[in-house]
Amino acid sequence: MTATIEVNGLRKRYGAALALDGMTFVVRPGRVTGFVGPNGAGKSTTLRVITGLDRPDAGTATVGGRAYASFATPMRHVGALLDPHALHPLRTGRNHLMWLARSQDLPAARVDEVLDLAGLTGVGRRPAGGYSLGMRQRLGLAAALLGDPPVLLLDEPFNGLDPAGIVWMRDLLRELAGQGRAVLVSSHLMSELQDIAGHVIVAGHGRVIVAADVDDLVGEYTSLEAAYLSLTAGVGGIR
Numbered sequence: 001m002t003a004t005i006e007v008n009g010l011r012k013r014y015g016a017a018l019a020l021d022g023m024t025f026v027v028r029p030g031r032v033t034g035f036v037g038p039n040g041a042g043k044s045t046t047l048r049v050i051t052g053l054d055r056p057d058a059g060t061a062t063v064g065g066r067a068y069a070s071f072a073t074p075m076r077h078v079g080a081l082l083d084p085h086a087l088h089p090l091r092t093g094r095n096h097l098m099w100l101a102r103s104q105d106l107p108a109a110r111v112d113e114v115l116d117l118a119g120l121t122g123v124g125r126r127p128a129g130g131y132s133l134g135m136r137q138r139l140g141l142a143a144a145l146l147g148d149p150p151v152l153l154l155d156e157p158f159n160g161l162d163p164a165g166i167v168w169m170r171d172l173l174r175e176l177a178g179q180g181r182a183v184l185v186s187s188h189l190m191s192e193l194q195d196i197a198g199h200v201i202v203a204g205h206g207r208v209i210v211a212a213d214v215d216d217l218v219g220e221y222t223s224l225e226a227a228y229l230s231l232t233a234g235v236g237g238i239r
Protein backbone atom coordinates (compact mmCIF):
# COMPACT_ATOMS: atom_id res chain seq x y z
CA MET A 1 0.00 0.00 0.00
CA THR A 2 2.47 2.62 -1.10
CA ALA A 3 1.89 5.57 -3.40
CA THR A 4 3.84 8.54 -4.66
CA ILE A 5 2.57 12.11 -5.00
CA GLU A 6 3.61 13.80 -8.22
CA VAL A 7 3.12 17.52 -8.71
CA ASN A 8 4.09 18.80 -12.13
CA GLY A 9 4.20 22.37 -13.39
CA LEU A 10 1.27 23.72 -11.34
CA ARG A 11 0.23 27.27 -12.08
CA LYS A 12 -2.60 29.05 -10.30
CA ARG A 13 -3.54 32.72 -10.31
CA TYR A 14 -6.05 34.36 -7.97
CA GLY A 15 -6.67 37.78 -9.49
CA ALA A 16 -3.44 39.72 -9.04
CA ALA A 17 -1.79 36.99 -6.93
CA LEU A 18 0.21 34.33 -8.75
CA ALA A 19 -0.08 31.59 -6.10
CA LEU A 20 1.62 28.81 -8.07
CA ASP A 21 4.23 29.38 -10.74
CA GLY A 22 5.47 26.02 -11.94
CA MET A 23 5.32 24.08 -8.64
CA THR A 24 6.93 20.69 -9.34
CA PHE A 25 7.98 17.95 -6.90
CA VAL A 26 7.68 14.29 -5.99
CA VAL A 27 6.80 12.94 -2.52
CA ARG A 28 8.03 9.41 -2.00
CA PRO A 29 6.59 6.77 0.34
CA GLY A 30 8.28 5.70 3.56
CA ARG A 31 9.35 9.07 4.89
CA VAL A 32 8.02 12.36 6.17
CA THR A 33 8.52 15.12 3.63
CA GLY A 34 8.46 18.66 5.00
CA PHE A 35 6.85 21.36 2.87
CA VAL A 36 8.16 24.75 3.94
CA GLY A 37 8.32 28.31 2.66
CA PRO A 38 7.43 31.87 3.61
CA ASN A 39 3.80 32.94 4.12
CA GLY A 40 2.12 33.03 0.72
CA ALA A 41 4.66 30.70 -0.96
CA GLY A 42 1.83 28.51 -2.28
CA LYS A 43 1.94 25.53 0.09
CA SER A 44 -1.76 25.43 1.01
CA THR A 45 -2.78 26.12 -2.58
CA THR A 46 -0.68 23.14 -3.69
CA LEU A 47 -2.35 20.88 -1.11
CA ARG A 48 -5.77 22.09 -2.22
CA VAL A 49 -4.93 21.36 -5.85
CA ILE A 50 -3.70 17.84 -5.00
CA THR A 51 -7.02 17.14 -3.25
CA GLY A 52 -9.12 18.63 -6.06
CA LEU A 53 -10.39 21.54 -3.93
CA ASP A 54 -8.84 24.02 -6.33
CA ARG A 55 -8.34 23.70 -10.07
CA PRO A 56 -4.92 24.71 -11.44
CA ASP A 57 -4.63 26.95 -14.50
CA ALA A 58 -1.94 24.57 -15.75
CA GLY A 59 -0.06 21.46 -14.61
CA THR A 60 -1.06 18.21 -12.95
CA ALA A 61 -1.12 16.63 -9.49
CA THR A 62 -1.50 12.89 -9.04
CA VAL A 63 -1.43 10.32 -6.26
CA GLY A 64 -0.29 6.86 -7.28
CA GLY A 65 -0.57 8.08 -10.87
CA ARG A 66 -4.22 9.12 -10.53
CA ALA A 67 -6.01 12.42 -10.05
CA TYR A 68 -7.71 12.72 -6.65
CA ALA A 69 -11.10 13.25 -8.31
CA SER A 70 -10.86 9.83 -9.98
CA PHE A 71 -11.07 7.93 -6.67
CA ALA A 72 -14.55 6.63 -5.76
CA THR A 73 -13.57 6.51 -2.06
CA PRO A 74 -10.75 9.08 -1.93
CA MET A 75 -10.19 8.84 1.84
CA ARG A 76 -8.91 5.29 1.33
CA HIS A 77 -6.18 6.70 -0.92
CA VAL A 78 -5.35 10.12 0.52
CA GLY A 79 -5.85 11.39 4.07
CA ALA A 80 -5.85 15.15 4.31
CA LEU A 81 -5.83 17.55 7.24
CA LEU A 82 -6.10 20.93 5.56
CA ASP A 83 -8.45 22.94 7.78
CA PRO A 84 -9.12 21.82 11.37
CA HIS A 85 -12.19 24.07 11.49
CA ALA A 86 -13.92 22.27 8.62
CA LEU A 87 -16.61 20.59 10.72
CA HIS A 88 -20.24 21.11 11.65
CA PRO A 89 -20.16 22.73 15.11
CA LEU A 90 -23.29 20.98 16.37
CA ARG A 91 -22.20 17.51 15.34
CA THR A 92 -20.23 15.52 17.90
CA GLY A 93 -16.65 14.57 17.08
CA ARG A 94 -17.74 10.97 16.75
CA ASN A 95 -20.63 11.82 14.42
CA HIS A 96 -18.32 13.98 12.32
CA LEU A 97 -16.18 10.90 11.76
CA MET A 98 -19.23 8.68 11.36
CA TRP A 99 -20.64 10.50 8.32
CA LEU A 100 -17.20 10.58 6.76
CA ALA A 101 -16.86 6.82 7.35
CA ARG A 102 -20.29 6.15 5.81
CA SER A 103 -19.39 8.20 2.75
CA GLN A 104 -16.34 5.99 2.22
CA ASP A 105 -18.00 2.62 2.97
CA LEU A 106 -15.96 2.25 6.14
CA PRO A 107 -17.28 0.41 9.21
CA ALA A 108 -18.37 2.26 12.37
CA ALA A 109 -15.74 0.32 14.33
CA ARG A 110 -13.06 2.22 12.43
CA VAL A 111 -14.45 5.49 13.84
CA ASP A 112 -13.85 4.33 17.39
CA GLU A 113 -10.37 3.12 16.46
CA VAL A 114 -9.26 6.49 15.08
CA LEU A 115 -10.98 8.41 17.90
CA ASP A 116 -8.91 6.37 20.31
CA LEU A 117 -5.74 6.81 18.27
CA ALA A 118 -6.29 10.58 18.35
CA GLY A 119 -6.86 10.55 22.12
CA LEU A 120 -10.44 11.84 21.71
CA THR A 121 -12.49 8.92 23.06
CA GLY A 122 -13.37 10.86 26.22
CA VAL A 123 -14.76 13.86 24.27
CA GLY A 124 -16.12 12.03 21.21
CA ARG A 125 -19.74 12.62 22.22
CA ARG A 126 -19.33 16.36 22.73
CA PRO A 127 -20.24 18.86 19.96
CA ALA A 128 -17.12 19.52 17.90
CA GLY A 129 -17.96 23.24 17.84
CA GLY A 130 -16.76 23.34 21.45
CA TYR A 131 -13.41 21.72 20.68
CA SER A 132 -10.20 23.73 21.16
CA LEU A 133 -7.82 24.14 18.22
CA GLY A 134 -5.66 21.27 19.48
CA MET A 135 -8.71 19.01 19.76
CA ARG A 136 -9.79 20.01 16.25
CA GLN A 137 -6.32 19.13 14.94
CA ARG A 138 -6.62 15.72 16.58
CA LEU A 139 -10.10 15.25 15.08
CA GLY A 140 -8.77 16.29 11.68
CA LEU A 141 -5.96 13.77 11.97
CA ALA A 142 -8.45 11.08 13.01
CA ALA A 143 -10.46 11.89 9.87
CA ALA A 144 -7.33 11.75 7.71
CA LEU A 145 -6.52 8.29 9.08
CA LEU A 146 -10.07 6.89 8.77
CA GLY A 147 -9.48 5.20 5.43
CA ASP A 148 -6.00 3.90 6.38
CA PRO A 149 -4.60 5.71 3.32
CA PRO A 150 -1.08 5.27 1.91
CA VAL A 151 -0.74 9.05 1.50
CA LEU A 152 -1.20 11.80 4.08
CA LEU A 153 -1.30 15.55 3.41
CA LEU A 154 -1.12 17.63 6.57
CA ASP A 155 -1.22 21.44 6.57
CA GLU A 156 0.38 22.82 9.76
CA PRO A 157 -0.67 19.85 11.92
CA PHE A 158 1.29 21.06 14.98
CA ASN A 159 -0.69 24.32 15.28
CA GLY A 160 -2.56 24.57 18.55
CA LEU A 161 -1.25 21.34 20.04
CA ASP A 162 0.02 21.44 23.62
CA PRO A 163 3.55 20.14 24.36
CA ALA A 164 2.30 16.58 24.96
CA GLY A 165 0.26 16.83 21.76
CA ILE A 166 3.33 17.93 19.81
CA VAL A 167 5.29 14.91 21.04
CA TRP A 168 2.31 12.70 20.19
CA MET A 169 2.01 14.14 16.67
CA ARG A 170 5.78 13.84 16.09
CA ASP A 171 5.83 10.16 17.11
CA LEU A 172 2.70 9.38 15.11
CA LEU A 173 4.00 10.99 11.90
CA ARG A 174 7.26 9.07 12.22
CA GLU A 175 5.34 5.85 12.75
CA LEU A 176 3.01 6.47 9.80
CA ALA A 177 5.97 7.10 7.50
CA GLY A 178 7.72 4.04 8.95
CA GLN A 179 4.73 1.98 7.83
CA GLY A 180 5.54 2.96 4.25
CA ARG A 181 3.17 5.90 3.81
CA ALA A 182 4.02 9.09 1.96
CA VAL A 183 3.56 11.85 4.55
CA LEU A 184 3.68 15.45 3.31
CA VAL A 185 3.70 17.97 6.16
CA SER A 186 3.50 21.72 5.63
CA SER A 187 4.94 23.53 8.63
CA HIS A 188 6.87 26.58 9.79
CA LEU A 189 8.41 24.63 12.69
CA MET A 190 11.91 23.83 11.45
CA SER A 191 13.03 22.10 14.64
CA GLU A 192 10.06 19.71 14.47
CA LEU A 193 10.74 18.96 10.82
CA GLN A 194 14.45 18.45 11.43
CA ASP A 195 13.43 15.78 13.93
CA ILE A 196 10.90 13.90 11.82
CA ALA A 197 11.42 14.66 8.14
CA GLY A 198 13.73 12.75 5.83
CA HIS A 199 13.23 15.13 2.96
CA VAL A 200 12.19 18.74 2.64
CA ILE A 201 10.71 20.85 -0.14
CA VAL A 202 11.45 24.56 0.22
CA ALA A 203 8.98 26.68 -1.74
CA GLY A 204 8.92 30.37 -2.56
CA HIS A 205 6.92 32.47 -5.02
CA GLY A 206 4.83 29.50 -6.06
CA ARG A 207 7.66 27.19 -7.04
CA VAL A 208 10.30 24.94 -5.50
CA ILE A 209 13.52 26.64 -4.47
CA VAL A 210 15.22 23.47 -3.23
CA ALA A 211 14.16 19.88 -2.57
CA ALA A 212 16.75 17.95 -0.58
CA ASP A 213 17.30 15.35 2.11
CA VAL A 214 17.24 16.88 5.59
CA ASP A 215 20.54 15.23 6.53
CA ASP A 216 22.25 16.88 3.57
CA LEU A 217 20.87 20.33 4.44
CA VAL A 218 21.80 19.95 8.12
CA GLY A 219 25.28 18.76 7.08
CA GLU A 220 25.75 21.83 4.91
CA TYR A 221 24.09 24.52 7.06
CA THR A 222 24.24 22.94 10.60
CA SER A 223 20.46 23.07 11.08
CA LEU A 224 17.31 22.97 8.98
CA GLU A 225 16.40 26.42 10.29
CA ALA A 226 19.74 27.85 9.15
CA ALA A 227 19.30 26.15 5.76
CA TYR A 228 15.78 27.53 5.43
CA LEU A 229 16.79 31.08 6.36
CA SER A 230 19.70 31.03 3.93
CA LEU A 231 17.74 29.47 1.07
CA THR A 232 14.76 31.81 1.44
CA ALA A 233 16.73 35.00 2.12
CA GLY A 234 15.35 37.61 -0.24
CA VAL A 235 12.40 35.43 -1.23
CA GLY A 236 9.51 37.58 -0.05
CA GLY A 237 6.46 35.39 0.21
CA ILE A 238 3.67 37.92 0.49
CA ARG A 239 2.96 39.69 -2.80
Ligand SMILES: Nc1ncnc2c1ncn2[C@@H]1O[C@H](COP(=O)(O)OP(=O)(O)OP(=O)(O)O)[C@@H](O)[C@H]1O
Binds near residue numbers: 046
Ligand atom coordinates in the same frame (compact mmCIF):
# COMPACT_ATOMS: atom_id res chain seq x y z
N1 LIG B 1 -8.81 31.67 -2.33
C1 LIG B 1 -7.89 32.59 -2.60
N2 LIG B 1 -8.24 33.80 -3.12
C2 LIG B 1 -7.31 34.73 -3.41
N3 LIG B 1 -5.98 34.59 -3.19
C3 LIG B 1 -5.59 33.42 -2.67
C4 LIG B 1 -6.50 32.36 -2.35
N4 LIG B 1 -5.80 31.32 -1.83
C5 LIG B 1 -4.51 31.69 -1.85
N5 LIG B 1 -4.38 32.95 -2.34
C6 LIG B 1 -3.12 33.68 -2.53
O1 LIG B 1 -2.19 32.77 -3.10
C7 LIG B 1 -0.89 32.96 -2.53
C8 LIG B 1 -0.43 31.62 -1.92
O2 LIG B 1 -1.21 31.35 -0.75
P1 LIG B 1 -1.07 29.99 0.09
O3 LIG B 1 -2.14 30.04 1.13
O4 LIG B 1 -1.04 28.85 -0.84
O5 LIG B 1 0.36 30.17 0.75
P2 LIG B 1 1.05 29.33 1.93
O6 LIG B 1 2.43 29.01 1.46
O7 LIG B 1 0.19 28.20 2.33
O8 LIG B 1 1.11 30.43 3.08
P3 LIG B 1 1.10 30.29 4.71
O9 LIG B 1 2.47 29.85 5.10
O10 LIG B 1 0.83 31.72 5.15
O11 LIG B 1 0.01 29.35 5.09
C9 LIG B 1 -1.02 34.11 -1.56
O12 LIG B 1 -0.65 35.30 -2.24
C10 LIG B 1 -2.50 34.11 -1.21
O13 LIG B 1 -2.93 35.41 -0.86
